[in-house]
Amino acid sequence: AQSVxxxxxxxxxxxxxxxxxxxxxSSSVSVYLFWYVQYPNQGLxxxxxxxxxxxxxxGINGFEAEFNKSQTSFHLxxxxxxxxxxxxxxxxxxxxxxxxxxxKLTFGKGTLLTxxx
Amino acid sequence: GAxxxxxxxxxxxxxxxxxxxxxxxxxxxxxxxxxxxxLGQGPEFLTYFNYEAQQxxxxxxxxxxxxERPEGSISTLTIQRTEQRDSAMYxxxxxxxxxxxxxxxxxxxxxxx
Numbered sequence: 001a002q003s004v005x006x007x008x009x010x011x012x013x014x015x016x017x018x019x020x021x022x023x024x025x026s027s028s029v030s031v032y033l034f035w036y037v038q039y040p041n042q043g044l045x046x047x048x049x050x051x052x053x054x055x056x057x058x059g060i061n062g063f064e065a066e067f068n069k070s071q072t073s074f075h076l077x078x079x080x081x082x083x084x085x086x087x088x089x090x091x092x093x094x095x096x097x098x099x100x101x102x103x104k105l106t107f108g109k110g111t112l113l114t115x116x117x
Numbered sequence: 118g119a120x121x122x123x124x125x126x127x128x129x130x131x132x133x134x135x136x137x138x139x140x141x142x143x144x145x146x147x148x149x150x151x152x153x154x155x156l157g158q159g160p161e162f163l164t165y166f167n168y169e170a171q172q173x174x175x176x177x178x179x180x181x182x183x184x185e186r187p188e189g190s191i192s193t194l195t196i197q198r199t200e201q202r203d204s205a206m207y208x209x210x211x212x213x214x215x216x217x218x219x220x221x222x223x224x225x226x227x228x229x230x
Contacts, residue, residue, distance in 0.1 A: 043121065043223045094217070103150065
């Protein structure tokens with residue numbers, strides 16, 4: 001079984017400051033890694049994903065994340081945040097492999113990012 | 118439609134009543150997923166379909182919960198004899214077959230009183 005830990009339930013930052021949202025996972029098998037964002041009154045939207053290859057992954061809206069296998073981490077970063085980045089962010093994993101086994105996402109509890117002016 | 122559509126957006130029901138939640142996936146998406154998200158938690162997997170076939174229902178919490186997708190498009194999640202602990206956001210997602218990107222709907226907020 002897999003598990004995901006998002007270490008911070010809330011992260012307040014000022015506009016234009018850098019931010020890092022932390023995510024650690026536990027799994028006995030190889031995983032795919034994802035970050036989803038949920039804006040108020042909207043569905044979950046994929047920010048970025050790591051499947052294989054380069055451990056630095058770039059996503060939408062200027063976000064990036066780095067996969068660190070030895071630390072089982074997949075932290076999300078943005079060098080300069082905007083008010084519009086205020087949202088809840090979810091880290092998720094799924095098992096790699098064929099046969100559709102990657103369909104089942106295991107989510108963390110989420111981190112609420114609040115960007116203040 | 119352009120995205121995954123769920124209805125109703127909000128549902129308040131009395132304990133003991135049955136409810137049916139609907140999901141209309143993105144046109145052409147073969148795979149459909151149901152998740153449940155309690156307050157302050159991340160979404161938890163309930164069940165998954167490829168076309169009309171239910172591939173995995175291991176996340177359904179008990180036999181009061183069932184799901185179907187009879188024509189391989191619209192899906193219905195049914196909860197019988199609702200209990201207060203069933204109150205949550207129910208999320209549906211769809212994807213192309215074998216894709217690692219799932220597109221989520223806005224969810225149905227279920228409140229059992």
